[in-house]
Amino acid sequence: MDANVFAAKGGEKKRNPGLDNFITTMKLFVKTRIAFVGMIITLIYFLIALLDAVYPQYLGVTNLSSMLAFLHGQSVSASAQPIAPTTVGGWYYWLGTTEYNIPIFPSILASLKYDLGSSLLIVALGAATGVIIGTIAGYFGGLLDEIVMRITDIFFSIPFLVFAIAMAVILSRVLPSGSSIDVIIALTIIWWPIYARLSRGNALTIKSLKFVEAATASGSSRMRNVFVHVMPNVLSAVFVQFSLDLGSIVQIFAGLDFIGFHIGGVFFPELGNLLNIGQPYLAQPYLNLTTGQVLSSTIWWPIVIPGIFLLIFTVAINLMGDGLRDVLDPKLRR
Amino acid sequence: MELRYYIVRRLLVLIPTILGLTLLIFILMRSLPTTYLIAPYTAGAKTTAAKALDTATAIKLLGLNYPVPVQYLDYLNNLLHGNWGYMAAGGGYTGSVLTLIGLYLPNTAQLAIGATVLSIIVAIPLGTYIGARPNSVADQSGRIFSLFGYAMPAFWLALLLQIIFGAKSVGGAPWQIFPITGVYPESVLIHTPAWMANGTSYPTHIFILDALLNGDPSAAWGGFMHIVLPVLALTYGILAGILRFIRAGMVDAANQEYVKTARAKGVNEKLVIKRHVRRNALIPTITVMGLLFAGLLGGVVLIEKVFAYPGIGLLTVNSALPTLQIYGIAGTTLIFGLLLVSANLVVDIVYAFVDPRIRY
Numbered sequence: 247m248d249a250n251v252f253a254a255k256g257g258e259k260k261r262n263p264g265l266d267n268f269i270t271t272m273k274l275f276v277k278t279r280i281a282f283v284g285m286i287i288t289l290i291y292f293l294i295a296l297l298d299a300v301y302p303q304y305l306g307v308t309n310l311s312s313m314l315a316f317l318h319g320q321s322v323s324a325s326a327q328p329i330a331p332t333t334v335g336g337w338y339y340w341l342g343t344t345e346y347n348i349p350i351f352p353s354i355l356a357s358l359k360y361d362l363g364s365s366l367l368i369v370a371l372g373a374a375t376g377v378i379i380g381t382i383a384g385y386f387g388g389l390l391d392e393i394v395m396r397i398t399d400i401f402f403s404i405p406f407l408v409f410a411i412a413m414a415v416i417l418s419r420v421l422p423s424g425s426s427i428d429v430i431i432a433l434t435i436i437w438w439p440i441y442a443r444l445s446r447g448n449a450l451t452i453k454s455l456k457f458v459e460a461a462t463a464s465g466s467s468r469m470r471n472v473f474v475h476v477m478p479n480v481l482s483a484v485f486v487q488f489s490l491d492l493g494s495i496v497q498i499f500a501g502l503d504f505i506g507f508h509i510g511g512v513f514f515p516e517l518g519n520l521l522n523i524g525q526p527y528l529a530q531p532y533l534n535l536t537t538g539q540v541l542s543s544t545i546w547w548p549i550v551i552p553g554i555f556l557l558i559f560t561v562a563i564n565l566m567g568d569g570l571r572d573v574l575d576p577k578l579r580r
Numbered sequence: 581m582e583l584r585y586y587i588v589r590r591l592l593v594l595i596p597t598i599l600g601l602t603l604l605i606f607i608l609m610r611s612l613p614t615t616y617l618i619a620p621y622t623a624g625a626k627t628t629a630a631k632a633l634d635t636a637t638a639i640k641l642l643g644l645n646y647p648v649p650v651q652y653l654d655y656l657n658n659l660l661h662g663n664w665g666y667m668a669a670g671g672g673y674t675g676s677v678l679t680l681i682g683l684y685l686p687n688t689a690q691l692a693i694g695a696t697v698l699s700i701i702v703a704i705p706l707g708t709y710i711g712a713r714p715n716s717v718a719d720q721s722g723r724i725f726s727l728f729g730y731a732m733p734a735f736w737l738a739l740l741l742q743i744i745f746g747a748k749s750v751g752g753a754p755w756q757i758f759p760i761t762g763v764y765p766e767s768v769l770i771h772t773p774a775w776m777a778n779g780t781s782y783p784t785h786i787f788i789l790d791a792l793l794n795g796d797p798s799a800a801w802g803g804f805m806h807i808v809l810p811v812l813a814l815t816y817g818i819l820a821g822i823l824r825f826i827r828a829g830m831v832d833a834a835n836q837e838y839v840k841t842a843r844a845k846g847v848n849e850k851l852v853i854k855r856h857v858r859r860n861a862l863i864p865t866i867t868v869m870g871l872l873f874a875g876l877l878g879g880v881v882l883i884e885k886v887f888a889y890p891g892i893g894l895l896t897v898n899s900a901l902p903t904l905q906i907y908g909i910a911g912t913t914l915i916f917g918l919l920l921v922s923a924n925l926v927v928d929i930v931y932a933f934v935d936p937r938i939r940y
Contacts, residue, residue, distance in 0.1 A: 400600035405916050407881050504885075505897050540750050561728065564730065
């Protein structure tokens with residue numbers, strides 16, 4: 247007879263320990279308010295990005311130069327100076343304009359899908375590669391482990407950003423694509439060692455636990471042990487790292503575009519690119535064009551505003567990551 | 581194990597790491613089409629434009645007609661003999677990569693040393709203060725401060741500092757006095773002093789230090805003003821990291837038995853914090869210093885780009901964009917790698933020195 251039948255008779259649903267655990271975790275997470283706020287902000291960011299990617303008719307601008315045509319039917323033209331944040335002219339001028347009078351607010355909204363999408367892709371690919379390599383290395387040990395760890399040592403001996411620049415620029419000459427794919431591949435290649443080390447360390451402790459021994463005794467193969475018994479238990483630490491890394495990768499991705507990689511062209515809607523476009527205005531005074539009166543010693547909004555959007559995201563995701571770490575660490579739970 | 585044996589063992593581990601580093605850079609270089617490797621030579625960067633080599637000669641000169649393993653040994657040989665390749669005109673730099681690195685590394689050192697020293701000077705007392713008062717108002721504000729520190733993109737912070745404190749062409753506020761580009765004060769650029777030749781200061785090549793050594797305080801002050809904003813932008817990130825670790829270490833150490841013992845036997849609270857809690861809190865902080873230094877070196881690239889500050893970070897960016905200068909990329913990547921590897925070496929030795937347990 248099925249165990250479920252007994253459970254049903256007793257008037258009690260069969261409990262799923264995994265789901266139970268998840269619900270407890272979520273309850274704890276909601277209780278730590280500040281982390282929960284971080285999660286909500288992160289979700290809002292992803293929602294905007296998703297909405298923009300899935301419903302092109304909502305904004306869906308893939309090119310900043312088509313922004314004006316999209317909003318007004320106007321084409322891009324050089325402007326004397328950007329327009330300051332204003333309530334005149336509709337919501338897209340709320341945060342002012344940048345070069346060529348491209349409105350900043352819709353540009354930022356259009357940027358999120360590329361920033362968040364690329365970062366998510368990079369961290370996911372890096373984590374998947376790293377976890378598989380690291381868990382196998384940690385479980386099997388020996389020469390394989392030694393080789394993998396020495397390789398990660400070498401990867402860790404170059405500062406990430408320098409490595410990212412070298413890798414991205416070389417890949418862009420080797421691969422035929424010449425688009426954001428180069429940067430995504432480059433960052434994935436340099437990002438997996440973090441996860442390889444993390445999961446290798448955890449796999450080392452987990453493989454000597456009783457339940458893995460029991461699995462081996464009941465005939466589980468070594469490969470099955472790795473993928474069914476060890477890897478799922480490595481994942482909670484990886485999950486925390488994953489959320490924190492999302493914040494770092496967004497910064498690095500934007501940083502690369504900022505220094506002039508022009509990942510998807512000069513008009514690519516991306517926060518780093520917006521900052522790049524805005525940077526020259528920093529030294530330019532804001533004038534009343536008719537009277538020549540100096541209104542402000544600097545045109546700050548093309549730089550400050552995209553950065554604030556970037557900062558809110560990284561702060562939110564760090565809050566969420568810290569909260570997750572506290573909740574997922576059983577030592578801190580009780 | 582005695583400390584010196586530990587150091588020897590640690591130095592031996594360095595060899596495979598550095599070899600691996602060069603191998604990785606070599607693989608990156610050789611994955612490019614040959615044209616990029618010979619470009620500076622066919623453009624006459626090594627010789628003169630008039631005596632530019634033709635493709636066949638350049639390939640022969642660089643040994644690109646040999647098997648790849650031989651080429652790697654050749655590359656190592658060249659590195660050891662100071663032949664790090666050449667940069668062709670295009671990125672604004674021409675000449676031997678090693679010479680360029682020698683020219684720009686001291687400028688970067690100015691920033692890196694400044695940021696490291698400043699962050700340690702601020703972080704240790706501040707971390708001690710808030711770590712001794714967990715969950716107080718000071719602790720909460722410290723937490724917010726460090727949260728923003730590691731969440732804030734360094735290059736955006738640099739831009740913000742330029743907006744807030746940078747000198748403006750018209751109508752600047754009284755505090756907007758810091759120059760936002762370059763490394764030398766304008767007075768020096770107009771009338772080059774005798775102790776600067778070929779655009780380089782002597783004897784240490786570190787501008788502020790040289791100005792002081794040569795008795796030119798106004799030039800030193802001008803140089804100092806140039807590094808204030810970049811150093812501040814670099815400092816915030818590592819300061820936040822150190823602060824966080826000292827705070828965690830303090831809270832951790834405060835619950836240890838020996839601290840209770842010290843209090844029980846009536847040691848003055850200030851001494852307990854200073855001698856027992858803080859000392860042990862600094863040990864785990866040392867371990868993250870290597871990681872923070874890696875972040876600092878990465879930050880240097882972006883910060884130098886923002887401030888058009890002629891250091892090796894800017895050299896890296898300008899070797900990558902707009903035209904690829906492969907020897908520039910390879911050289912700066914190697915030098916950044918070596919800096920990080922040596923920083924980690926120092927961190928490990930200091931760690932072994934302060935905590936004898938890990939030598940075993």
